[in-house]
C-alpha cells in the first residue's frame with residue numbers, strides 16, 4: 203500500500219506491506235485523514251514530545267529518527283477482520299476509530315508511534331472495539347472531523363460550563379474553533395472568541411461565537427462587569443458587607459439563611475469559563491490577569507515550553523485552572539452523532555483536500571491562518587493538491 207512516512211522531519215512516499223490485523227483488530231481502507239496541529243509539531247519536535255510522553259508512561263512515542271506513518275484523525279471502510287473480532291459490520295461499512303491500538307502486548311497512540319502506523323496511508327489498523335459506524339447521511343468529509351471535534355467536546359464537558367455562563371475562547375485555530383462549535387451545540391448563550399486573524403474570526407462566527415474580537419483592538423473581557431461578573435476585590439468586599447447587613451437585620455438567625463443561599467448557588471460569583479487554545483508561554487498568566495474573580499481557566503492549547511504565572515494573582519481571584527486532553531469513548535461517539543444530527547456544522551472548517559503527494563505542501567499551507575483551518579488527506583487522490 204502507498205503510505206507517507208516521516209523521518210527526521212522529511213516526508214517520503216513509500217510502498218509498504220499491507221497491514222495485518224492483530225487480535226481484536228480491523229484493517230480499514232482509509233477514506234480521509236485530517237492533518238492535525240500535533241502532526242505539524244511532531245514532525246519537527248518529536249523528541250520533545252517523546253520525552254514528555256515517557257514521563258506519563260507512554261514509551262513508544264515517535265522520536266525524530268524513527269520512520270513513522272502519521273495520521274490519527276481518520277475515517278475508513280472495514281476491509282479485513284483479525285482473529286477474536288465480533289465482525290460486527292459488513293466489509294465496506296464506514297467507521298471512525300479512536301486512535302489507540304495494541305501491538306506487541308502494549309497499547310500505543312496511532313499515528314505517533316512506529317508500533318502503531320497512522321492513516322497517512324491507504325490502510326490503517328484499528329481496534330474493533332474502538333470503531334464507531336458513521337450514521338447514514340453524514341458525509342465522509344464531515345465524519346473525518348470527529349476526532350478533533352471530540353477534543354473540543356471533552357474540553358467543554360470537563361469545563362463544567364453552564365448554558366448561562368460566559369464562555370471565552372482565546373485563540374481560534376482548529377481546536378479553538380472545535381471548542382466554540384461544541385459550546386454552541388451545548389447551548390451556551392454567550393460565547394466570546396478572540397483571535398488576531400480575520401479569517402479565523404470569520405470562522406469563529408460561523409461556528410457559533412456571539413461576540414468575536416481582535417485582541418489587539420478590543421479586550422475579550424470588556425463587557426464582563428456589565429454582564430454581572432465580579433471584577434474587583436473592592437466590589438466583592440462591598441457585596442459581602444451588604445449581604446451580611448441585610449441578613450443580620452432580619453429577626454431570623456443569619457446562619458441558616460447564609461447556608462441556604464450557598465446551597466442555592468447565590469454566594470458564588472457568576473463564573474466566566476475561559477478556554478486557553480493558543481499554547482504559548484505567557485498565555486495562562488495573561489488570562490489570570492484579565493479574568494474576573496472566581497473564573498475557571500481550561501487549558502486546551504499545548505505549550506511545550508516552561509511557563510510562568512503569578513500564583514498570588516490566581517489566589518486573589520480564586521481562579522480554577524484545569525488541563526484537558528483527549529476524550530472518552532462515549533464523548534467520541536456522541537461527537538460523531540452530534541455531527542450527524544446537525545448540532546454542529548463542521549463544513550466551514552474544511553478548507554482543502556490533498557493526496558499523499560500533497561501533504562508536504564499542506565503542512566506549509568497550514569502555517570498560514572488566513573487560508574486554512576483543516577486540510578484532509580484523500581490517500582486515493584493521485585498526487586494532487588488544491589491547497
Ligand SMILES: [Zn+2]
Nearest residue numbers: 238240275350
Ligand atoms: Zn489531532
